[in-house]
Amino acid sequence: MADHPTCHRDAFQSHFCSLCQVRGESVCAALSDAELEQVAKTMAHLPVKQDEAVIEQGAEVDNLYVVVSGAFRLVRVLADGRRQITGFVFPSDFLGLVANEPSAYSAEALEPSLVCRFSHAFLSDLSQKHPGVKDRLIAKGQNELTKAQHHIVLLGKSTAEERVLAFLQTLSERATPNEDGAVEIYLPMSRQDIADYLGLRMETLSRTLAALKKSRKLSAVAGRSVTLSALGVEQQQFA
Amino acid sequence: MADHPTCHRDAFQSHFCSLCQVRGESVCAALSDAELEQVAKTMAHLPVKQDEAVIEQGAEVDNLYVVVSGAFRLVRVLADGRRQITGFVFPSDFLGLVANEPSAYSAEALEPSLVCRFSHAFLSDLSQKHPGVKDRLIAKGQNELTKAQHHIVLLGKSTAEERVLAFLQTLSERATPNEDGAVEIYLPMSRQDIADYLGLRMETLSRTLAALKKSRKLSAVAGRSVTLSALGVEQQQFA
């Protein structure tokens, strides 16, 4: 559980964009090697401490961050103090895509993470010369929208069990099944984070996980690691 | 209730883009008068019958529609037959912004409506010449994302009353308060549509409306017209 393997592996090779793990999926994909070298001079993989925010709710967003390693939560605090988590963000995803607006949420690191920072000013220059960059940003934006809609569908489900399973399934797409077909999922976020994402109380989440374990839909629940059973849950495709 | 004033007013002047009600907020805003005349030759305000879909779930999206009058619901049907409504769409909003993808939802008219259709092929040509058009599409996309996040926050709220009030308040932003400060809201959608949007049963919605009436937070509930009380609900701003 501690010392998770996918974290920080590239912490020391990261100053060379050409070696960047997520390059192929970020804005950089639209650049040639020569241009990349230019970019590399101003770029660096920035370390972010756990619970540190790279975007603050209510503040202007003037940088775009590409997550290189680690994970983030998007938190919105309501007037009465309740939290709603509107998303989790993983490597190759972007933070702060929407420029020059007071942010509706904060983006906080779930664990020590690495990000790559681009100022929006720089990006708009870049996208003048390279239309591909703008298209890339549009594509990521549409991806964001798709994820938000998934979240809406998830929250529309009435029972806690459905919501939890749907959540675990989307996470499982990032993981690789082991030899018996079960999928172990590492959860970088706390139970409270998950509960705030699912619109449930933490206690309900805990009970639901216990119930899923008992009904064998989950073969293990151990702190921040859960494993989906092999037979699994039949994928919920739309008609 | 019948014969709602904002519907169809422009049904017959609509072939002239320069007279279009929503022109200032649509893609057309980025075009000059001369270009607009070009566009006008291929464009027309297309009538859409009630319950007709301009976008079908699972089908490719190859047109962008700008809603000129009327209203639409975005419906996603799940494998088990349940519906989730992911949004309502009003004049000057876009339908089918995301191109060339099987759509995650259908867009169905809530009432007889008028839309303006642009093929995505045409739009990408247009945005070659006019970078402003692309920026316009990006802005609208970000707007979509903002709305989706609002919806997520709404669905995160635990009680039916909060959800219903939040829903009515967002609708009330489109309406004008009358002289005593109360806001009458016309609901073009059915109770079932609202319930599917809020993640509630229709019965719960109905009871909640009745309760809000009794507690005087709503001064009237009459079929498809409800009026928010003058003192109203203090706006839920985030901290």
Added chain:
DNA sequence: CGCGGACTTGAGTTTCTTCAAACACGGTGG
């Protein structure tokens, strides 16, 4: 070894849901 935070479990209450029946309204046909 003991403390503290995160997580789980328990008991009772509130809220939403379910299933069923009543109601309201608009339209149709006698």
Added chain:
DNA sequence: CCACCGTGTTTGAAGAAACTCAAGTCCGCG
């Protein structure tokens, strides 16, 4: 003109699910 029907909506009563508050457990860390 009015009785009738169908759809959409409201109301009722019983049940299930999630919530609240409180106590208990687990685990890492000093």
